Amino acid sequence: MDGFVPLNHYLLLSATLFVIGVLGVLLRRNVIVVFMSIEIMLNAVNISLIAFDHYLNNSDGQVFSFMVMCVAAAEVSVGLAIIISMFRNKPTVNLDEFNILKW
Amino acid sequence: MEHIPAPAIDFISLAPALILSVFGMLVLLMDLFAGKNKNLLVFASLVGLVLAGVSAFAPKALPVVSFGGSYVVDHLSVFFTLIFVFSSALTILLSIEYNPRNGIRAGEYYALILFCTVGMILLASATDLIMIFLGIEVVSICLYVLAGIKRGDVKSNEAALKYFLLGAFATGFLVYGMTLLYGATGTTKLAGIAEVIHSGQTNSDTLLLLGTVLLIIGFGFKVASVPFHMWAPDVYEGAPSPVTAFMAVGPKAAALVAFYRVFATAIPEIGTTWDTLLMVVAVATMVIGNFGAIVQTNIKRLLAYSSISHVGYLLIAIIARNSLGGSAIAYYMMAYAFMIFGTFGIVILLGEKNSENLEIKNYAGLGVKQPAIALCMTVFMLSLGGMPPFAGFIAKFYIFGAAIKEGYVVLVVIAVLNSVVSLYYYLKIVVLMYMKDSERELELSMGPITLAVVAIAVFGTIEMGLFPDPILQLTQ
């Protein structure tokens, strides 16, 4: 079967990107970048889903990743709206400055 | 060109969700013409909720499985539908007087509550990972918006942002966990997953375990269990009070029932690998919730920590993973709904014109000035602390019973001890109300509708404590 990339390597790519996303969420303080890191996490999941689908010769995973995209779109629209509505009252995107409530 | 066969759609099973979606859209449309007076919207939403509640009883001969095994209507889901409908109705009733006073004017508020309820109903019946994922997202997205709907208030903005960021982060873990479960078993149906695990034909056990851990993280965030509870106090404090009450009951119940379905129906066979982890989480949740609550000075933060500790008790029912556990969760959430809506009704009643008046020390002297309200608050506090003869006692009793039946005695002992600790901060409020004199006069805003909600809640708390059998039978 040479010439084929084993499933493990796709999963590894997915895990690597997922961890990069998690790191971005934990380390960055710019709301928009944190938000983009969450998108990386969702994208990483999509790789796994499609790789599993390819391996299992199934379509469920692709439907799942279709739904993940749909959810990502909905989350982005709401999230950016939240950022805008907050920016109106407090013009900053630095998470450390959101400290009226104890984090 | 071959045609796709038309899928069979079971409208009767879906009736509550369909009715509520239609009413949600109706409310959106009516908002265009309603102007400043939102009473019509309130009325339409309540009608929709009542119809949905009635239609939950439409399917004959439960359980009904539809949509190729991805949707099931059983006793558990019917009962949870009732909890959701009931809690949404109470939220809307609490909002009638609260919203104008606090500058929440958007008519979409009611539509979002209805859509959120649709998500919860679907979640209670979902038996497919994709459905569970979408249900959780419908609920979460509505809640992000509802938490931030007090647009002029920085606290509310911050609550929405924190809830959103941590919620979306958790979604990442949840969906990754589901993916690994799918990859290990080759199906997204919970029953199918259980079958594959039972026959030992998983593609990879290690992926299954990794997926389970990620699912515990994801669900842990959604139900606010330790160590993923950090968002709860902030969000509860910043969100408008009716929305906080709503969050503490409906969405939490919905996430718990999905949690229960995944862990008790799909992967119970590998239970020995995850129940230790979940036990540690449950104990930590109870302990940190209760000890965190002791030091709080803000009533909403206190209730947030108290709700974290209640999640700890509820996780015990998931660990027990027997049918008794499922009905114990249902009973507990119903009792909890009464207690929380009553308490938040009182919190809203005590709000003043200019401030929400959330400091616990302002409750001093209430026993003299407002004896009726103080008495109601005492009932709720004792019930939350698990004292007989109130609903909270019976609810805890069933959960512990379910766990003892499976032999988790140590866990139950820890939970009972925690229950005793929790009485300390609940009784602190009672003592403050009766034993101390007030420092200043409060200008209370006694709304008749909010008072009615409190009255309903008191009745429910006492009724469920004295006569638990009829409701318990509904859950089984």
Place this chain on the structure above:
Amino acid sequence: MELLIFYPLAGFCVLMGLGVIISSSPINSALSLIAMMMGLAGVFVLQQAHFLAILQIIVYAGAIMVLFMFVIMLLNLKSAEEDTWSIRPQNTYVSVLTGFLALGALYKIACVISQAKLDSPAAVPDDFGTVVRVGTTLFTDFVLPFEVASILLLAAMVGAVVLAKNKID
């Protein structure tokens, strides 16, 4: 052939992913993210998931990232001086710790994944990943999630308008 394309592409995606979380300007982050998503679309094509690859470009790289750019422009975030890495010395300790934890987790996951007995993919039929096949699954087995997605999008749309609208009533 697959080998020849996959590894450079995977490396590119990882690099761009790192670019998102390292670059100090949000615009650069967004551009890296778009590049990463394009790269991932390539990975999807390698897996013969053509439909999803197209969606990845249209929905993610197209719609979602445009929205991101739009908000960055709207909020007028320049090369955000105040929130780069170096400005947070008080958190260096935490950052390093999290970094190591994450690397540890990644190592652990890598071990788990390579233990999994999933070496070679089965040969897939020609219609795998086509619109017809995915669409058929979507509209038969998963018609309910598809309908729920519409509620989700409606709620998100209404919610976004409520929050971002300039003045209510």
